Amino acid sequence: KAGVTQTPRYLIKTRGQQVTLSCSPISGHRSVSWYQQTPGQGLQFLFEYFSETQRNKGNFPGRFSGRQFSNSRSEMNVSTLELGDSALYLCASTPPGHGTGELFFGEGSRLTVL
Amino acid sequence: DAKTTQPNSMESNEEEPVHLPCNHSTISGTDYIHWYRQLPSQGPEYVIHGLTSNVNNRMASLAIAEDRKSSTLILHRATLRDAAVYYCILRDVPYSGAGSYQLTFGKGTKLSVIP
Numbered sequence: 001k002a003g004v005t006q007t008p009r010y011l012i013k014t015r016g017q018q019v020t021l022s023c024s025p026i027s028g029h030r031s032v033s034w035y036q037q038t039p040g041q042g043l044q045f046l047f048e049y050f051s052e053t054q055r056n057k058g059n060f061p062g063r064f065s066g067r068q069f070s071n072s073r074s075e076m077n078v079s080t081l082e083l084g085d086s087a088l089y090l091c092a093s094t095p096p097g098h099g100t101g102e103l104f105f106g107e108g109s110r111l112t113v114l
Numbered sequence: 115d116a117k118t119t120q121p122n123s124m125e126s127n128e129e130e131p132v133h134l135p136c137n138h139s140t141i142s143g144t145d146y147i148h149w150y151r152q153l154p155s156q157g158p159e160y161v162i163h164g165l166t167s168n169v170n171n172r173m174a175s176l177a178i179a180e181d182r183k184s185s186t187l188i189l190h191r192a193t194l195r196d197a198a199v200y201y202c203i204l205r206d207v208p209y210s211g212a213g214s215y216q217l218t219f220g221k222g223t224k225l226s227v228i229p
């Protein structure tokens with residue numbers, strides 16, 4: 001069974017540009033969440049999508065946005081990039097049904113903003 | 115989510131047991147205790163979770179104090195592959211299993227395994 005796939009794995013952008021990151025969840029998983037990881041702030045929750053609807057949002061500026069498609073694939077977008085947006089962006093998916101919501105993480109997309 | 119406290123770092127010798135502590139004195143009755151670990155250059159990986167009783171799986175054991183204010187993740191025989199940052203997280207899960215799957219990560223414990 002394929003895991004969570006994130007693309008691209010690495011990318012370099014310059015300040016002011018925008019970036020789109022993609023996440024393909026495990027087949028059958030309908031919840032997708034995004035996290036930002038930096039050395040200073042650690043892992044921080046960005047937002048979560050379920051059935052194409054944003055269900056929860058972390059404390060990030062409006063430059064950070066996302067969406068989910070009908071096949072559960074998700075994208076996140078960061079506009080007007082700043083140096084501080086350099087981070088590892090992690091996507092996680094969750095299986096449906098009962099349970100405590102174990103998250104399955106991808107390997108992340110490492111963004112460097114110059 | 116309620117807060118957890120973990121030591122910043124720990125060391126263990128290879129093939130010896132490791133006990134990783136976590137304090138969560140403000141835990142509520144519906145909070146599950148989750149453990150994740152993050153190996154270098156990888157995303158976090160689920161390890162184990164529990165509510166009140168001790169739990170065992172192929173990766174580790176979770177010992178939960180009777181008052182639930184602390185827990186310990188036990189790796190029975192540390193290997194070099196267990197060197198990672200271990201996160202203890204509390205998560206309130208509604209009985210229905212619905213709700214947002216948001217985890218609040220702390221700094222975690224960086225485990226070093228000495229050959």
